[in-house]
Amino acid sequence: MDPGAHSHIRGLGLDDRLEPRANSQGMVGQAKARKAAGMILKMVQEGRIAGRAMLFAGPPSTGKTAIALGMAQTLGPDVPFTMIAASEVFSLSMSKTEALTQAFRRSIGVRIKEETEIIEGEVVEMQIDRSLTGATKTGKLTIKTTDMETIYDLGTKMIDALAKEKVTAGDVISIDKTSGKVSKLGRSFARSRDYDAMGADTKFVQCPEGEIQKRREVVHTVSLHEIDVINSRTQGFLALFAGDTGEIKPELRNQINQKVAEWREEGKAEIIPGVLFIDEVHMLDIECFSFLNRALENELSPLVIMASNRGMARIRGTKVNSPHGLPVDLLDRVLIVSTRPYDSEDVQEIIKIRCEEEDVTLNEAALQVLTQMALETTLRYALNIISTAQVLARKRKSDKVETDDLKRSYSYFMDEKRSVQWLKEQQGALMFEEIGAEGDNDTMDQS
Structure with a gap:
């Protein structure tokens, strides 16, 4: 694959x-x-x-x-x-x-709906007070929407989260209240004149309207296998990344199936086959x-x-x-x-598409030769030859693949039919060649 x-x-x-x-x-x-x-x-x-x-x-x-x-x-x-x-x-x-x-x-996917509370607004100012030792931090965060303004007290964890996202006054942010996750939505339009605080990729957004705290429905899609792994006692969540999930007990799977069925009835989840x-x-x-x-x-x-x-x-x-x-x-x-074998026009189209994908230029004559080659050998062989011919063309300092490059590639790399022919010509020069191999195959089939 x-x-x-x-x-x-x-x-x-x-x-x-x-x-x-x-x-x-x-x-x-x-x-x-x-x-x-x-x-x-x-x-x-x-x-x-x-x-x-x-x-x-x-x-x-x-x-x-x-x-x-x-x-x-x-x-x-x-x-x-x-x-x-x-x-x-x-x-x-x-x-x-x-x-x-x-x-x-x-x-099998499970689409799970959850309601979360989020705080969304434009940061007016952030004050952070460190204790003398610097071990504890406290602070205040002032957030506003177009309709209201609120001051929140910040603990150490929230201050770290805001610092990690590099939040400054004038940013529009949203904070998930359950997980404490901070996401930066962009700079407020009101700050678009602060040229010094702006990179080329700064995204400007409107200051949000209405309440600062909102309820929002969040939808996650996970597969049943992921739910199995997270609930299995081996390493839980980490097993998803390690790929080492081991065997999962059927009892656990049955419990998960029942739970998912309950969620479906309550309208909390839907199954996506x-x-x-x-x-x-x-x-x-x-x-x-x-x-x-x-x-x-x-x-x-x-x-x-x-x-x-x-x-x-x-x-x-x-x-x-x-x-x-x-x-x-x-x-x-x-x-x-x-599925049926491709005809010559289809083969030619596929070769053209692959050449585009691999950034290879074939001249018209080479395209005809390669199409003919694909019909006589196999399509896969012809597609593999494209890149080898390109290497040969580059050696000649040319960016176009020509018929000669294809012919040389064809002489270097055998397709299956020529390979079989060559083996017949070698006649016993290769090690471990089965003597009378065809006769042996017949007896195997009968058994």
Whole structure:
């Protein structure tokens, strides 16, 4: 999962009627698959699709991961989107089902509403008195809005908080009464003539109106997994940063589910089912698949999107062959979307987009050659060659990549077909080469 390979994707490139545009937001071609993804997203945004599953099935480098990333971008930051490769589930530190459960719970958001009291106004003046030793500080803070003015007594903690934010007279600030957090909103317009106290990036704001103390509703979005970690007794909050969460007991999860259900009834919280994307899903084994079947039936479950580039393949942990390497009972639950190989125009567009993204200039002839190369080898190979050819072009002190640079790169780096050919030509010169390897494979398949 190299994020660099898909850094140009900004969304699915659909218009308001969910029709795919030819080339938009970094997406090219795959019109049917993108439209299907757009319809699914619409349902996610309306909260109607939790607990469903989709499978993107198609040959390698036909844009399966790209579409998933486009979906993530379209959903925006508020809907949780988790991306895992199926092989990540087999880690040493926790069981397979625990790793899957954590991925599931990372993909379910809880939007919590809280009411807090804040003090908001323009600082008129701040007086701070230090004791002789300097150990204790006391002070007074005068704050005004357009309608009123109040003086507050300050303790040491508040004085430190104000000093840390570099609050001076003429700043418009807000103080959260419950946490004591001070935030600076900007300078008051009335002070815009103080040229000496102004940097180039000073932001001016109006002096607030009305009461100095206001009640305000604050909304936080956290994932269920974060709630689990903070409440687990291991390291609590710090475990989120260390990433070392270990196994979380099912009893704790049940308690949290009940609590969240209570909050939902009281209107304090709402559940945002997000999206869990499992790449290379054929790498999961039969135990994980049966767990997935069960997890999709839970009332708290996200939309699960899977990607597989296998045709008929053996299900891990069994001797059974099945389409896409998934058991039939799971395939029965999923909506399958197929991605098709790109045609030459699409390939050319993708190459152009990647060149823009990587700041590489190809001349017209080189673009044609690279497109042809992509069709004969693979799209990924052609995209990898772009940057190597740029290195060669720079060596010639040229900022344009030309056909010769591509040809030289092509001769330095082999694609898969030429590599196989080369191995055949070596005929036993490599160590540990299996003698009669093809015969061995046949006997393995029969077993």
